[in-house]
Amino acid sequence: MVIPETPGSKVVAPLRDASAVARHTGGLSARMSKRRTAGNASPDGDARTAFWLMTPALALYAVFTLLPIAATFWLSFNSSAGFNTSANFVGVDNYAKAVQDPIVWKSLIHTFLWLAYHVVMAGGLGLLLALAVSRLRITQVFFRTAFFLPHLVSLAVVGVIWANIYDPFFGLLNTALTRIGLGAFTQGWLSDPALVLFSVNVASSWQGFGLYMLLFIAGLQNIDHSLYDAADVDGANGFQKLIYVTLPGLREVTTFVVSLAMINGLKGFATVFVMTNGGPFYQSELITTYIYRLAFQSQDHGLAAVLCILLSLLAIVITIVFNRWRARLSQ
Numbered sequence: 001m002v003i004p005e006t007p008g009s010k011v012v013a014p015l016r017d018a019s020a021v022a023r024h025t026g027g028l029s030a031r032m033s034k035r036r037t038a039g040n041a042s043p044d045g046d047a048r049t050a051f052w053l054m055t056p057a058l059a060l061y062a063v064f065t066l067l068p069i070a071a072t073f074w075l076s077f078n079s080s081a082g083f084n085t086s087a088n089f090v091g092v093d094n095y096a097k098a099v100q101d102p103i104v105w106k107s108l109i110h111t112f113l114w115l116a117y118h119v120v121m122a123g124g125l126g127l128l129l130a131l132a133v134s135r136l137r138i139t140q141v142f143f144r145t146a147f148f149l150p151h152l153v154s155l156a157v158v159g160v161i162w163a164n165i166y167d168p169f170f171g172l173l174n175t176a177l178t179r180i181g182l183g184a185f186t187q188g189w190l191s192d193p194a195l196v197l198f199s200v201n202v203a204s205s206w207q208g209f210g211l212y213m214l215l216f217i218a219g220l221q222n223i224d225h226s227l228y229d230a231a232d233v234d235g236a237n238g239f240q241k242l243i244y245v246t247l248p249g250l251r252e253v254t255t256f257v258v259s260l261a262m263i264n265g266l267k268g269f270a271t272v273f274v275m276t277n278g279g280p281f282y283q284s285e286l287i288t289t290y291i292y293r294l295a296f297q298s299q300d301h302g303l304a305a306v307l308c309i310l311l312s313l314l315a316i317v318i319t320i321v322f323n324r325w326r327a328r329l330s331q
Contacts, residue, residue, distance in 0.1 A: 076305035087302075094302040104307065107285045111266075111314070114201055114286060118265035122205035123257050126212025131246070133213070134220045144217065148210035155207060155267070159274030162203035166190050166275075190276055193283040200284055204271045208264055212257050219253030220246070255326045262318055266311070287311050 076094055078087035098104050133143050150158070165172045166189040174186040189199040227245050236244070247254075269288035272278060278285035278293065287307055295304035 072305045072308050075301055076309055078302055080299075080301040090302065094306045097303055098306045098310070101303070103282055103285065103290060106282055107287050107290045108310075110197055110283075110285055111268075111287045113197060114268050115262055115265040115318075117198060117201040118205055118208070118268075119258055119261045121201065122208040122264075123212050123261045125205065125209040126257065127216050127250075127254075129209070129213045130216030130220060131242075134217055144214065147213055150207050151210040153207060155204065155270035156274050158203055158207045159200075159271045162200075162206070162271075163190065163275045166199060191280055193280055196276055196280065196284045200272055200275050201268075203275065204268055207271075208261070212261065215253055215257055215260075216250065219250045223249035251329060255322075255329060259319075259322055259326075262322065266315060287314075 075087065077089060077091060079090045079093070080087040129147055133140055133147070136143060153161075164170075168174055168186070168188045168191070171189075173189065177183060177186050187195060190196055223246065227249070228241060231241050231245055266288070268286050269292065272284050272286055272289050273292070276284045278289045287310065291304050291307045291311070294300045294307065
């Protein structure tokens with residue numbers, strides 16, 4: 001169709017074409033929207049599908065997590081002398097017994113000391129080694145691997161190794177001190193009540209420091225090198241760079257390492273059990289080792305359940321306090 005050339009024809013024709021395209025596009029969009037709506041399942045259907053897909057995982061979580069928690073809570077209000085005996089409801093007697101038991105308080109104090117030792121020794125050694133190894137160029141991979149290897153050894157094996165190192169007669173430590181003329185410093189490292197908890201924690205920290213070292217090295221690599229250049233321009237020495245550049249740059253990594261060290265510190269059962277079994281005279285007894293002693297040696301499952309609840313509450317409180325502290329640091 002030929003449109004005659006009138007004064008308004010060149011404007012009206014494009015407007016008519018644009019209107020037709022708009023109507024066609026609008027109709028196409030509406031049809032596509034209807035198809036998408038029809039193809040999508042209803043929200044209730046999505047929820048049911050998601051629930052059935054999660055059912056196996058929820059069942060495993062209920063059997064291996066929720067059910068033991070409920071059983072432990074129920075057992076804390078009952079008296080049981082073994083798995084083959086019937087449990088009798090005793091109310092809060094087990095909780096009162098826990099409050100009056102001096103070994104409970106001693107093991108609780110030792111647990112806090114154990115956490116502090118592990119954070120300072122394992123975390124601190126990891127930081128120092130990270131600062132030293134990060135300065136290396138050719139041998140950095142070798143030393144990173146060598147220092148990380150102890151972390152691959154299980155805590156039980158670490159306990160056996162260090163129990164032989166601490167042997168008062170044939171151990172490597174006392175023998176080395178005697179050979180270099182420091183025989184006066186030889187000790188019964190695992191028999192002295194004042195040294196045993198610290199000595200066992202050294203073994204546990206030796207197993208864990210390699211992981212923290214790698215985390216600190218990764219944090220050091222993320223610090224902007226221009227900050228060190230600016231510090232050089234300002235005339236800062238090495239110690240000032242450490243205080244005002246390196247440590248602030250490692251703030252996020254440090255908080256993560258501290259949280260990880262505290263979690264690992266609550267896992268001191270294997271090392272203590274293998275090396276000292278809580279002795280001598282309960283001087284290396286932790287909450288975890290005392291729970292094992294009550295449950296499987298004394299067969300006092302009710303009191304052991306109370307201490308399990310106490311340990312869980314301790315972990316929850318530590319987590320809440322630490323998260324608030326980390327939130328304040330990040331502001």
